[in-house]
Amino acid sequence: MLNPITRRLAVAAAFACAAVGVSAQQAASDFPNRPIKVIVPFSAGGAVDGPMRAIAEQLGRRLGQQVIVENKPGAGATIGSESVAKAPADGYTLLLASQTNAISATLYSKLSFHPIDDFVGISLIGREPGVLVVHPSFSATSVAELIAQAKAKPKEINYASSGNGSGQHLFTAMFASMAGIELVHVPYRGSGQATTDLLAGVVHMAIPGTNAMAKHVKSGKLRALATTGTTRAKQLPDVPTLAESGFPSYSAYVWMGLLAPKGTPQPIVDKLHREVKAVLATPEVQGYLNDAGIEMVGSTPAEMNSYFREERDRWARIVRETGARVD
Incomplete structure (x- = not known):
């Protein structure tokens, strides 16, 4: 059995915990004001x-x-x-x-x-999902062709991203690692200028979000080679996933x-x-x-x-x- 002092401490602790609980519940009921x-x-x-x-x-x-x-x-x-x-x-x-x-x-x-x-x-x-897109002036029409060109000319193909450490950066870095190719990273301060230069052909490729690129793909301003999800993107149902393109373990969102x-x-x-x-x-x-x-x-x-x-x-x-x- 608990001695009197220990019992009083236990009771005090229980009351304190109850008070904290009541206070938190009260804060939630008043939230937001x-x-x-x-x-x-x-x-x-x-x-x-x-x-x-x-x-x-x-x-x-x-x-x-x-x-x-x-x-x-x-x-x-x-x-x-x-x-x-x-x-x-x-x-x-x-x-x-x-x-x-x-x-x-x-x-x-x-x-x-x-x-x-x-x-x-x-x-x-x-x-x-993201989508691997290239400028139409770039001759690759498939992931296999892109890889073949990158292996033939290491560090000559560049890719845009919305900045160092961004999803676009790492999505492409992961693809390059899996494919065993060397690409040149061109980081921008945000996705706006990266997209502008991609559309202008200043950079060769990128892996941005699918939705923002779908209209450019459908208009012919960009060519989609693959998407990054586990299933095909509904905006681009005819574009294979990277998993279908030889990289079964690749997925990124x-x-x-x-x-x-x-x-x-x-x-x-x-x-x-x-x-x-x-x-x-x-x-x-x-x-x-x-x-x-x-x-x-x-x-x-x-x-x-x-x-x-x-x-x-x-x-x-x-x-x-x-x-x-x-x-």
């Missing part, structure tokens, strides 16, 4: 920026408070991510993360925050997930998850994501946490194997 800010650590108009704005509009209606989307691009998504990691853990400052965040966890070794551990998941919202700073009360995380899940079921958001070629997921917070870490481990292996680095 002011606008919420979602930091998108990428340029406006990018693959995940538009979808987040559509979601934010509907989320604000459900929560009864404005949900503001703010772009803070740069340094492999680490600038915007750092601002959220250091924000109060109260649910009013959130982060829209993507595969770039998982990649940066390995590429950037000297950060003032932890790209994974300083966040808690709310939901994996959706994902989109542009994904978007909502995170909160570590320490955010679980009741607030759960409330945000419920509301995001409800928003993803609205016709407005479903229509937007469908038109954008995004496969809707809507995971639980625990599933988002697991997925984020799995992506970190996966891309860490690719970074080590390819020797990819931030120049």
